[in-house]
Amino acid sequence: xxxxxxxxxxxxxxxxxxxxxxxxxxxxxxxxxxxxxxxxxxxxxxxxxxxxxxxxxxxxxxxxxxxxxxxxxxxxxxxxxxxxxxxxxxxxxxxxxxxxxxxxxxxxxxxxxxx
Amino acid sequence: xxxxxxxxxxxxxxxxxxxxxxxxxxxxxxxxxxxxxxxxxxxxxxxxxxxxxxxxxxxxxxxxxxxxxxxxxxxxxxxxxxxxxxxxxxxxxxxxxxxxxxxxxxxxxxxxxx
Numbered sequence: 001x002x003x004x005x006x007x008x009x010x011x012x013x014x015x016x017x018x019x020x021x022x023x024x025x026x027x028x029x030x031x032x033x034x035x036x037x038x039x040x041x042x043x044x045x046x047x048x049x050x051x052x053x054x055x056x057x058x059x060x061x062x063x064x065x066x067x068x069x070x071x072x073x074x075x076x077x078x079x080x081x082x083x084x085x086x087x088x089x090x091x092x093x094x095x096x097x098x099x100x101x102x103x104x105x106x107x108x109x110x111x112x113x114x115x
Numbered sequence: 116x117x118x119x120x121x122x123x124x125x126x127x128x129x130x131x132x133x134x135x136x137x138x139x140x141x142x143x144x145x146x147x148x149x150x151x152x153x154x155x156x157x158x159x160x161x162x163x164x165x166x167x168x169x170x171x172x173x174x175x176x177x178x179x180x181x182x183x184x185x186x187x188x189x190x191x192x193x194x195x196x197x198x199x200x201x202x203x204x205x206x207x208x209x210x211x212x213x214x215x216x217x218x219x220x221x222x223x224x225x226x227x228x229x
Binding site: 031032034036041042043044045046049089093094095102103105106107108110 | 119
């Protein structure tokens with residue numbers, strides 16, 4: 001079972017609409033949780049990064065929330081644009097001690113925004 | 116400058132060829148990473164360099180050979196690859212070693228092994 005699970009796997013929305021992507025994780029303890037946007041065939045680009053003590057973080061039309069009690073995070077996209085079509089990846093940084101902890105990636109949500 | 120650059124963007128090589136992927140960053144970061152990403156899958160960590168020394172090798176086959184000539188450069192030497200090695204190879208860097216530091220990814224090299 002993945003330690004970071006995302007839903008839905010894929011999503012199609014119309015341009016201008018809002019959407020929310022979900023991330024459930026079991027990693028504990030953790031240092032931070034990140035959302036990345038990855039265009040097809042390109043490297044991931046960081047959207048937000050939240051420490052375990054933060055509840056929300058915004059970056060333009062992107063707003064991430066974090067509930068450390070339920071181990072859930074969400075990424076809300078407002079007024080979607082065609083350029084938002086991409087894969088969105090939730091990534092958790094474990095805090096098991098030491099400097100060699102690996103990032104734990106979710107499997108991503110593929111978002112398609114249609115005109 | 117918050118950019119990680121990778122060259123080439125695309126590479127097609129035969130199974131007997133030797134080629135190299137290059138990654139560069141000028142942010143003064145002391146940790147650099149190689150990831151392999153197959154289609155519709157998350158990136159998989161291959162190697163981590165901390166202060167120009169190899170600190171993590173995720174049991175990667177020896178046909179992949181990393182090299183860190185200096186703090187700004189990271190190479191991945193490829194030899195006798197298999198078709199299943201075809202993937203997007205991503206380089207990343209972070210200010211310091213450790214997963215709590217923000218990782219900045221390059222655009223990737225799309226590798227096809229024929």
